[in-house]
Amino acid sequence: MATDVLVGRDRAKVLVVEDDPVSALLVRKLLTGQGIPSDHAMDGKQAIEMHRQHPYRMVVSDWMMPEMSGIELCRALRDLDGSYLYFILCSAKGERADRLEAFEAGVDDFLSKPLDRDELHSRLKVARRILSSEDSLNQQKSELVKAGESLQEMNANLVMASRRFAELFNGLPVACFTFDEYGLVHEWNRAAESLFNIPSYRAFQQPVWEVLGTNGNDFWSSEMVETIVRDCGHPPVDWSYIGANGSERHFACNVFALRNEKGELIGAISANLDITERRDAQSRIEDQMEQINEIAKQLEVQKAALEDANAQLALRADTDGLTNLLNHRRLQGDLEAHFSECRETGRPLSVILMDVDKFKAFNDSFGHPAGDDVLRKFASILKGKSRDGEVVARYGGEEFAVILDGCPKDKAIVAAERFRQAIEDEVWDHRPVTASFGVATLDDSVESPRELLMRSDSALYFSKENGRNKVSHYGALPHDYIKKVGPSFKRAA
Numbered sequence: 029m030a031t032d033v034l035v036g037r038d039r040a041k042v043l044v045v046e047d048d049p050v051s052a053l054l055v056r057k058l059l060t061g062q063g064i065p066s067d068h069a070m071d072g073k074q075a076i077e078m079h080r081q082h083p084y085r086m087v088v089s090d091w092m093m094p095e096m097s098g099i100e101l102c103r104a105l106r107d108l109d110g111s112y113l114y115f116i117l118c119s120a121k122g123e124r125a126d127r128l129e130a131f132e133a134g135v136d137d138f139l140s141k142p143l144d145r146d147e148l149h150s151r152l153k154v155a156r157r158i159l160s161s162e163d164s165l166n167q168q169k170s171e172l173v174k175a176g177e178s179l180q181e182m183n184a185n186l187v188m189a190s191r192r193f194a195e196l197f198n199g200l201p202v203a204c205f206t207f208d209e210y211g212l213v214h215e216w217n218r219a220a221e222s223l224f225n226i227p228s229y230r231a232f233q234q235p236v237w238e239v240l241g242t243n244g245n246d247f248w249s250s251e252m253v254e255t256i257v258r259d260c261g262h263p264p265v266d267w268s269y270i271g272a273n274g275s276e277r278h279f280a281c282n283v284f285a286l287r288n289e290k291g292e293l294i295g296a297i298s299a300n301l302d303i304t305e306r307r308d309a310q311s312r313i314e315d316q317m318e319q320i321n322e323i324a325k326q327l328e329v330q331k332a333a334l335e336d337a338n339a340q341l342a343l344r345a346d347t348d349g350l351t352n353l354l355n356h357r358r359l360q361g362d363l364e365a366h367f368s369e370c371r372e373t374g375r376p377l378s379v380i381l382m383d384v385d386k387f388k389a390f391n392d393s394f395g396h397p398a399g400d401d402v403l404r405k406f407a408s409i410l411k412g413k414s415r416d417g418e419v420v421a422r423y424g425g426e427e428f429a430v431i432l433d434g435c436p437k438d439k440a441i442v443a444a445e446r447f448r449q450a451i452e453d454e455v456w457d458h459r460p461v462t463a464s465f466g467v468a469t470l471d472d473s474v475e476s477p478r479e480l481l482m483r484s485d486s487a488l489y490f491s492k493e494n495g496r497n498k499v500s501h502y503g504a505l506p507h508d509y510i511k512k513v514g515p516s517f518k519r520a521a
Contacts, residue, residue, distance in 0.1 A: 046118075083110045202302075205297075212236075220300070382466070385462045409447075410447060429484075
């Protein structure tokens with residue numbers, strides 16, 4: 029069992045209801061022996077109030093209590109909303125009628141007084157199984173509800189798409205019909221009704237060779253359907269149809285395979301252009317192709333919109349909401365990727381950590397909204413001054429970080445100075461704003477991305493402790509200072 033439904037992280041999930049303190053203490057000791065913390069209520073009213081404030085998963089109650097019996101308490105608790113509550117009744121009563129009354133009231137199980145430790149252990153096992161099953165069912169119910177809502181939305185979209193297809197299909201000026209792999213007709217549009225003089229109800233679910241095979245017409249045959257299914261379509265072909273009145277019309281026929289989501293052929297669509305009057309044929313083909321192209325464009329637009337929406341969702345998950353920079357989680361992931369690649373290829377890699385100087389004092393003096401404005405402007409400056417290969421992120425609070433891929437020590441110091449000078453030169457509201465910088469560069473002694481950040485952090489602290497508004501590189505720190513700082517890492521953890 030992955031979790032114990034009777035053991036909570038913050039508070040007890042079992043309530044013992046007993047007016048006799050000695051008996052209550054005994055029950056709670058037995059529960060404690062099973063590793064289950066419990067709370068105690070002296071009577072039913074107190075138990076109901078405690079359950080309302082912090083719902084319990086199990087109640088172990090005495091039967092006979094003043095003002096409210098255990099059975100009455102069970103009924104009252106059953107009337108409350110919430111997750112299922114497992115109710116165990118303790119009593120010396122053993123009459124069948126008494127137990128039937130208790131079961132009708134909603135009691136789940138009984139414990140005979142005086143309580144037996146082994147019996148309690150067995151009852152708790154049953155309770156755990158039942159409550160665990162209840163939790164599992166509730167989880168499945170929640171997942172089914174979500175799946176149902178998603179399916180409902182998908183069905184609504186499918187219905188809308190089907191309606192649009194039906195409207196387009198029926199409105200085409202070309203005689204179109206669809207049939208499955210057995211040749212049975214499924215759709216028959218208005219143009220087909222008019223040109224073949226056959227209503228859709230007569231064609232529906234009938235073999236296409238029977239629908240169009242009257243009056244000596246033999247083009248649509250069972251062999252033709254077999255060929256279409258075997259070859260997954262048919263080359264364009266002209267054919268003639270003789271109507272019931274003896275009139276003959278000529279059609280240019282295109283057959284397109286219909287496939288399911290697995291790519292399996294499930295039928296075909298036949299588009300039959302009336303070419304009896306050749307002068308109109310080209311115009312009709314162009315109109316048809318224009319509609320098809322428009323549908324394709326719409327599909328491309330929808331696809332692009334969906335891809336853009338997915339990209340926006342991914343970006344939001346990686347973006348800090350206040351500054352619109354990459355967030356801490358994305359920074360860690362990018363640093364691990366750069367670290368692995370640079371370690372493998374030997375390409376240089378540096379990291380800058382920076383911290384807004386005296387930011388807490390700024391917030392205390394001018395308020396948090398003004399502090400947020402500073403962080404946003406600070407982030408904008410970093411973004412504007414960054415160059416190719418420099419990944420800017422908000423590390424947390426007033427701290428920011430830059431990953432410098434392909435940047436050795438000397439160039440990393442120059443880059444940090446570029447950012448520092450830009451911050452110092454900016455015109456700020458309220459008072460000037462500066463920042464302290466710590467830089468570290470990958471070498472053979474650095475074992476992990478975390479250690480590279482630790483070194484940047486140590487260099488940042490050195491800048492803070494030596495006047496602020498300056499850039500310090502870990503490789504230039506005094507040996508005594510590095511020894512004093514040791515392996516601790518106050519912020520990169």
